Amino acid sequence: MTESPTPDEGTRAIRLPGPTVGVVGGGQLGRMLAEAAAPLGVETVVLDPTADPPAAPVARDAIAADFDDPDAVRELAARVDVLTYEIELADADLLERVRDETGTPVHPDPASLRITGDKLVEKETLAEAGVPVPPFRRVDDADDLRAAVETFGRVMLKARSGGYDGRGNVPVGGDGDPAPAEALDVVGAGDGGAVAEAFVDYRRELAVMGVRGVDGPATFPVTETIHREEILRETVAPAVDLPGEPDGGAPDGGGAGDPNHGSTVTDVVRAVLELLSGRGVFGIELFEAADGEVLVNEIAPRPHNSGHWTIEGTETSQFEQHVRAVLGWPLGSTAVRGRTATANVLGDVDEPRPAELRGVEAVLASPGAHLHWYGKREARPLRKMGHLTVTDRGDGDDSLARARDLRDGLTFRSPGDEPPEER
Numbered sequence: 272m273t274e275s276p277t278p279d280e281g282t283r284a285i286r287l288p289g290p291t292v293g294v295v296g297g298g299q300l301g302r303m304l305a306e307a308a309a310p311l312g313v314e315t316v317v318l319d320p321t322a323d324p325p326a327a328p329v330a331r332d333a334i335a336a337d338f339d340d341p342d343a344v345r346e347l348a349a350r351v352d353v354l355t356y357e358i359e360l361a362d363a364d365l366l367e368r369v370r371d372e373t374g375t376p377v378h379p380d381p382a383s384l385r386i387t388g389d390k391l392v393e394k395e396t397l398a399e400a401g402v403p404v405p406p407f408r409r410v411d412d413a414d415d416l417r418a419a420v421e422t423f424g425r426v427m428l429k430a431r432s433g434g435y436d437g438r439g440n441v442p443v444g445g446d447g448d449p450a451p452a453e454a455l456d457v458v459g460a461g462d463g464g465a466v467a468e469a470f471v472d473y474r475r476e477l478a479v480m481g482v483r484g485v486d487g488p489a490t491f492p493v494t495e496t497i498h499r500e501e502i503l504r505e506t507v508a509p510a511v512d513l514p515g516e517p518d519g520g521a522p523d524g525g526g527a528g529d530p531n532h533g534s535t536v537t538d539v540v541r542a543v544l545e546l547l548s549g550r551g552v553f554g555i556e557l558f559e560a561a562d563g564e565v566l567v568n569e570i571a572p573r574p575h576n577s578g579h580w581t582i583e584g585t586e587t588s589q590f591e592q593h594v595r596a597v598l599g600w601p602l603g604s605t606a607v608r609g610r611t612a613t614a615n616v617l618g619d620v621d622e623p624r625p626a627e628l629r630g631v632e633a634v635l636a637s638p639g640a641h642l643h644w645y646g647k648r649e650a651r652p653l654r655k656m657g658h659l660t661v662t663d664r665g666d667g668d669d670s671l672a673r674a675r676d677l678r679d680g681l682t683f684r685s686p687g688d689e690p691p692e693e694r
Contacts, residue, residue, distance in 0.1 A: 285600060287312035288314070289312040289598070290313060290352035290598060291315065291352055292313055292315050292316075292351060292354075292594060293315070293317075293350065293351030293355070293375075294326070294354075294355055295317075295318050295356035296319060296326075296356055296357035296358035296360075296361065297319030297330070297333055298325055298326065298357065298358065298645075299645035299655065300357035300358070300573060300590075301317045301324070301357045302325045302328075302645065303579075303590045303643075304593060304594060305329040307591040307594055308590075308591075308594045311594060313598070316331055316334065316347060317330045317333050318343055318347045319333060320335065320336065320338065322335050325645050325646035326646075328646060332350075338360050338362060341365060341368075341369070344362075344366065345373065348370075348373045348375040351375065352598075353378060353597050353598060354366065354375055354377045354378075355377070355378055355551060355573075355593070355597045356572075356573065357573050357574070358573070359388045359571070359572070359573075360433070363388065364381070366384070367381040376597075378550040378551050378597040379483070379547065379549035379550065379551040379553070380547075382548050383547045383553075383572045384572050386546070386547070387547075387553075387569075387572045388572075389432055390430070390431050390466050391465075391466040392431075393570060397543070402546070402567055403539065403565065403566045403567065404566055404567050405468045405469050405471050405558070405566055407469070408467050409464065410464065410465040410466060411464050411465075412455070413451040413452045416428060416443060416451040416467055419467035420467075423444075423467070423468075424469065425443070425444035425445045425448070425469075426444055426467040426468060426470060427443075427467070427470060428440070428465055429458065429465060429467075429468065430465050431464050431466060439458050439459065440501050441454045441458055471558045471566060472560060473559060473560050474560065475495055476496045476498060476556065476557070476568070477496065477536065477557040477565075478493075478556050478557060478578070479555045480494075480552055480555075480575065480578035480581065480589045481540050481543065481552070482551070482592050483544055483547060483550050483551060483596065484550055484596045484601075485550060485596070485600070489592075490541075491508075491589065491605045492508055492509035492510070492605065493508070493513060494510055494577050496556070502615075503576050503615060504614065504617075505613060505614045505674060506576075506577055506613045507610070507611075507612045507671050508580050508581075508612075509607055513535070513536055514535060514536075514559065514565070536559075536565050539555075539565045543567060550597055550599065551573070551593050552574050553570055553571065553572055554574065554577055554578060556568040556575075556577065573593070574589045574593050575589070576655070576658075579643070579658050579660070580612070580613045580660055582641070582643070583608070583611060583641050583662050584607060584608055584610075585605050585607055586606045591603060608662065609639075609662040611662045611663070611670060612660065612661050612670040612671040612674040613658050613659065614658065614659055615657075617653045617655060618653055618654040618656055618683055619691055620651070620652055620684060621691045623651045624650055625648065626647055626683060627650075628656070628657070628682070628683060629681070629683070630680045630681040630682055633680050634659055634681070637677055639663070639670075640661050640674075640677055641659060641660045641661075643658050643659065644657045645657050659677055660674070661673045661677065
C-alpha cells in the first residue's frame, strides 16, 4: 500500500504512484474501473469467484473467492487503501465488519448497499423521503401478488435481491403473463420475497450517473436508455426535451422546474443522492411518465451500463469519477464532448460457445466509433459481451442509427450458422 494519506484524509497531499483500490467483483465493471485507475497511478486488486475474471488482465492482482468469504475480504482489505464494489452481491454486513476490524474505508458506505440491494427497502426508503416512485406492494406469497394485481392492474414482479438484466423480473396481470404462483417461482422469490410495482405509462426511460464526492454531489448529463425485454440495448446522451429543464438536463446547473409536473430530473436525482451515504458513483434509473412526472425505477451503488457512454462522451468517465470519489480526490469535469450513443454487444447465439466476435473491422474503420471488449471467454444468449460508442461528428449523422448498424454487423456466430430466434 502507499504511504500517502489515507483516502478519508481528503485531498491535502496526493502523490504518485497513488494508493491501491480493492474492488469486490471482477467483472466488466471491475475491468473498466482498473482501466480508468491506471492512468491516475492507482492500482487495483479485485476479488471474484471466477478464477480468471474479466478484470484480471487489467488489475494488478485478482483474489479468487466468493464475495461473502470473510477471510478473502479481510485479505483484500489488508492489501489496499480503500474498498469498493462493482456488484450488489457484495455482502454489506461483511464489508462493514471488515471496515471496523481493519480500518480500511469502504465506499460507497455499506449502508447504501443495504438500501439498494433490496428492492423493497429501496422503494420504502425513497417513498418515505418523498422521492417519487411507482406504486408498489410487498409480496410474500401468491395471495399478496393477486392483491397487488387487483389494486394496480398489471404489475412488474421483482425479486427483492439478485436480479439484473431482466433476470428476477416478470410481468403479471396481463394477457399471456404467468399466474401468480408461477411468477413467484420464475423470479426466485422464495429465497427472500418480492415486490410488485405498478406498470408505469412512461414516455421513455432515463438514467443519471450521480456522484457523491468529498466536496459534495455531482451528476453527469441525463441519458435516454432503450430497453427490450428488460435488457438495456442502447443509450443516447445527453437526453433532450426533458420536462422543466434545458436539453441534456444539466443537473449540476439546476433546472427551471415545471409547475405542471412537479419534480424535474434534477430534483429527483439530488433527492436520491441525499439519501445515500459514502462516496462513489450511483446509477439512478428513472421513468419519464407520459404526463411528464419523473419516477425512480432503481438505483445501483456503482458505475452502471447506462453510463458507459461517458468513456468517450464526457471529459471524465464514470469509472474515473468513481475512482476519484472513493479515494476522496477532486472530481473531474462531466462536460460533454459530443452527443454520444452506445449499443450493447450481446451474445447472439442460442447455446453457449467460445467467444469469438466477428465483424470488428467495420467498427474500427468507422470515424467516431469505439469498441469495448469485456474479456469474457464464453458467449451465451443475450450475455453482455461488450459495447460500442459512436460520438457525433458534427456532420448531422445520426449517432444512434450508426451505433445500431455497427452493432448489428457484429456476431458470435460462425459463417453459415442460422441466426437465433428473434428476441
